[in-house]
Amino acid sequence: MKFKPFFLLVFAWVWVSLAGCLPSPRPDRPAGYLVIALESNPTHLDPRYATDANSVRIGGLIFNALTHTDQHARLQPELAERWEAVDERTYLFHLKKGVTFHDGKPLTAADVKFTYESVLEPRNRSPKRATLRLLKAVDAIGPYQVRFRLSAPYAPFLENSTLGIVPTGTPSRGASGENSLIGSGPFSLEQFSPGEKVVLKANPSYWGGQPGLSGLVFKMIPDAIVRSLEFKKGTVDFIQNDIEPDNLIWFKKNTNASILTQQGTIFQYLGMNLDHPILKILEVRQAIAYAIDREAIIRHLLKGLATPATGLLSPSHWAYERSVPYLPYDPEEAKRLLDHAGFPDPDGDGPLPRFKLSYKTTTLDLRRRIAEAFKEQLSRVGIELEVRTYEWGTFYGDIQKGNFHLYSLSWVGITDPDIYFNLFHSSSIVPYGNNRGRYRNPEIDRLLERGRNSLSPEERKQIYSRVQKILAVELPTIPLWWAKNVVLMKRNIEGFVPFPDGDLISLKNVSIASPLPPS
Amino acid sequence: MKRYFTNRLLLFVPTLMGSLTLVFFLIHFIPGDPVEVMLGETASSVDKEALRQELGLNQPLGIQYIRFFSALLQGDLGRSLYEQGTVAELILSRFPATMELTLAAMGIALFVAFPLGILAAVKKNSLMDRIALLFSLLGLAMPNFWLGPLLMIIFSIELGWLPVSGREGLAHLILPSFTLGMLMASILIRMVRSSLLETIHEDYIQTARAKGLSEWRVWLKHALGNSLLSVITIVGLQFGALLAGSIITETIFAWPGIGRLTIQAIQTRDYPLVQGCVLVISTSYLVVNFLTDILYHLADPRVSYGP
Numbered sequence: 001m002k003f004k005p006f007f008l009l010v011f012a013w014v015w016v017s018l019a020g021c022l023p024s025p026r027p028d029r030p031a032g033y034l035v036i037a038l039e040s041n042p043t044h045l046d047p048r049y050a051t052d053a054n055s056v057r058i059g060g061l062i063f064n065a066l067t068h069t070d071q072h073a074r075l076q077p078e079l080a081e082r083w084e085a086v087d088e089r090t091y092l093f094h095l096k097k098g099v100t101f102h103d104g105k106p107l108t109a110a111d112v113k114f115t116y117e118s119v120l121e122p123r124n125r126s127p128k129r130a131t132l133r134l135l136k137a138v139d140a141i142g143p144y145q146v147r148f149r150l151s152a153p154y155a156p157f158l159e160n161s162t163l164g165i166v167p168t169g170t171p172s173r174g175a176s177g178e179n180s181l182i183g184s185g186p187f188s189l190e191q192f193s194p195g196e197k198v199v200l201k202a203n204p205s206y207w208g209g210q211p212g213l214s215g216l217v218f219k220m221i222p223d224a225i226v227r228s229l230e231f232k233k234g235t236v237d238f239i240q241n242d243i244e245p246d247n248l249i250w251f252k253k254n255t256n257a258s259i260l261t262q263q264g265t266i267f268q269y270l271g272m273n274l275d276h277p278i279l280k281i282l283e284v285r286q287a288i289a290y291a292i293d294r295e296a297i298i299r300h301l302l303k304g305l306a307t308p309a310t311g312l313l314s315p316s317h318w319a320y321e322r323s324v325p326y327l328p329y330d331p332e333e334a335k336r337l338l339d340h341a342g343f344p345d346p347d348g349d350g351p352l353p354r355f356k357l358s359y360k361t362t363t364l365d366l367r368r369r370i371a372e373a374f375k376e377q378l379s380r381v382g383i384e385l386e387v388r389t390y391e392w393g394t395f396y397g398d399i400q401k402g403n404f405h406l407y408s409l410s411w412v413g414i415t416d417p418d419i420y421f422n423l424f425h426s427s428s429i430v431p432y433g434n435n436r437g438r439y440r441n442p443e444i445d446r447l448l449e450r451g452r453n454s455l456s457p458e459e460r461k462q463i464y465s466r467v468q469k470i471l472a473v474e475l476p477t478i479p480l481w482w483a484k485n486v487v488l489m490k491r492n493i494e495g496f497v498p499f500p501d502g503d504l505i506s507l508k509n510v511s512i513a514s515p516l517p518p519s
Numbered sequence: 520m521k522r523y524f525t526n527r528l529l530l531f532v533p534t535l536m537g538s539l540t541l542v543f544f545l546i547h548f549i550p551g552d553p554v555e556v557m558l559g560e561t562a563s564s565v566d567k568e569a570l571r572q573e574l575g576l577n578q579p580l581g582i583q584y585i586r587f588f589s590a591l592l593q594g595d596l597g598r599s600l601y602e603q604g605t606v607a608e609l610i611l612s613r614f615p616a617t618m619e620l621t622l623a624a625m626g627i628a629l630f631v632a633f634p635l636g637i638l639a640a641v642k643k644n645s646l647m648d649r650i651a652l653l654f655s656l657l658g659l660a661m662p663n664f665w666l667g668p669l670l671m672i673i674f675s676i677e678l679g680w681l682p683v684s685g686r687e688g689l690a691h692l693i694l695p696s697f698t699l700g701m702l703m704a705s706i707l708i709r710m711v712r713s714s715l716l717e718t719i720h721e722d723y724i725q726t727a728r729a730k731g732l733s734e735w736r737v738w739l740k741h742a743l744g745n746s747l748l749s750v751i752t753i754v755g756l757q758f759g760a761l762l763a764g765s766i767i768t769e770t771i772f773a774w775p776g777i778g779r780l781t782i783q784a785i786q787t788r789d790y791p792l793v794q795g796c797v798l799v800i801s802t803s804y805l806v807v808n809f810l811t812d813i814l815y816h817l818a819d820p821r822v823s824y825g826p
Binding site: 041043044069125128129130149193194195196197219220221222223225226230232233235284391392393394396397398400401418432433 | 549550551555557558562566567569570573601602603609612613667670672679682683686687695732761770771772773775779780783784785786787790821
């Protein structure tokens, strides 16, 4: 047949025309807005329902609370000018005057009362209701004083004063979408498209001073490589922690990018089932701690973005106890302890293990690689580790039921040291709390009960110091590392101060200096 | 034929019920607890139990199953346990994005596959044929999670022509739809080529040539028209694959579609939302299969659907 080049020409022409007809992309942001990439979707910006880290951090920019935690997890005044413990069951908060919501209405004690009562209302199904279970009543005493009455003394109650305040009458979950939420914070909600983006607009009449930016765009980009590519292209200005250690290397030589790293509070640990006949032996747990080379994992897999941990509380926390035993990498000591515990290696350096354990983890690439490192390191002392990877929901379901030998998870957003009660008190053994390893120690129980009832910060510090020392010896969980916070941002961003817990509140003080040259 | 289509429409119901039943039991049998996700780790066991009771999750699975179907018959898909809003609202807000992506991917696949497939058949064993087959081989060999970032690096970072991810305008649609459509295009190129080469040796083609028709007319009207049946079959089947494949593509390109919603719903054990997403995906699949049957008839009126 005769071939007609005409056909090819038409085909090429159609393609070229289509490409030419494409509208030029719309500007990816309004002028003066900072674009921040997030890995996961914030589910509820309403502070009464926000539990995931991104919801809490974005909500902190829209709403004010009575207090906020500083870099040492100490409470600092926000809407409250000051507060006092009238007695061990009563707290009185004095509110700042002149604070208004985004719609111009004044924020008063009635709004505080409404917010706390709507959390307590069972029909509203707030996940925060459990933390307020000892709150008996909230009284508005005049427009600027709020009294909280508890049914029993409970020192960690003050931690609940970080709950964001919504205006009286704000509907509960489900009554409407969250696009109309009103707060009193430095930014107001402009648009919330779940799974896509959250847009905040600067609040020019913010009581703490007008923010330096016109607004913020939080873009949900689930894939780590794509977040890095967006930053490289310039369509994202700021990424905090949602960046893989491997990808960070790309930006080390980029003149337009600046990287901040800072000690964080996210605590990674190795959980163990203490009802297991082998793991209930202290020497075995110590041997496992000696056998794991945390520093090698941090250096090679985490690219230095963590520091070896001695316990749950990070060094920046007010109750942190420095002088606790730390078991360094020492495989010979691990072997000696295992021999002593009655688990001799059946064939020396041969293939037969002393015993076998399983380790559960998620399907995330980094988690799997860490699991393989544990497997290899434990095999050097004669422990065979069977790594089992699961989809997150299945993994978490098993852990919450206490169905595991070994697993690793992290604790995020640790503020009050009363978290120890939930993790190590015998009454918190799953399913009643998060004592997943089923640790029982009457002395720890007594200390934790005293810790939550004492109102004296000095006494509490002493109590939790003792708790940390006991746990570092008994090793119901093996501390692994505290993840560092990593911020990748454009070099012309000024004024950002990272918080150990990843709080983004200092974005209110951020400004953009001048446009950057193309990288 | 009318009866055939009525029967097909009636078959929708048991097929949908079957897929929903399967998913209902599968999602309930795998470990994981939506109440843990809803109330968080600090909630007391009393609160968790109270919520389980309120949501009916403590009832026997059979009762929950009956309740789910009776609500469904009343058009109520329920409320999401984790996201805000009803299941219907959530799906309606995400489904257009997925359909946009899937249809664009299909459009690109057809637009690429037909010219290349026809050229490859017409110029069999030529350079053009080899290029088309190589393109097809590459498309089959490259997974979405690799092709997507590769296209981003070339067209967004190096050339700066297109945006990297997100769903803002038409330009944002190009890379994800090409990524998603590439596999379908690759299969179709080979289908179009082989179907044409089979048909071109039929007697009626020789007759058409003997009538003095131009070669292009013979290929495009007589050969292509009659080889469309097998291509339509593949297009219909591949539509389901596109919907399923969109889950990965949506994640890579931060495309706010139903694929990502389904993954989130499964991860958080959001039972009503998983059911809703499965309902929509199954329905789409059935509708496309139904349309494929109609297209069969239009493409070849000889195709019979019974008495």
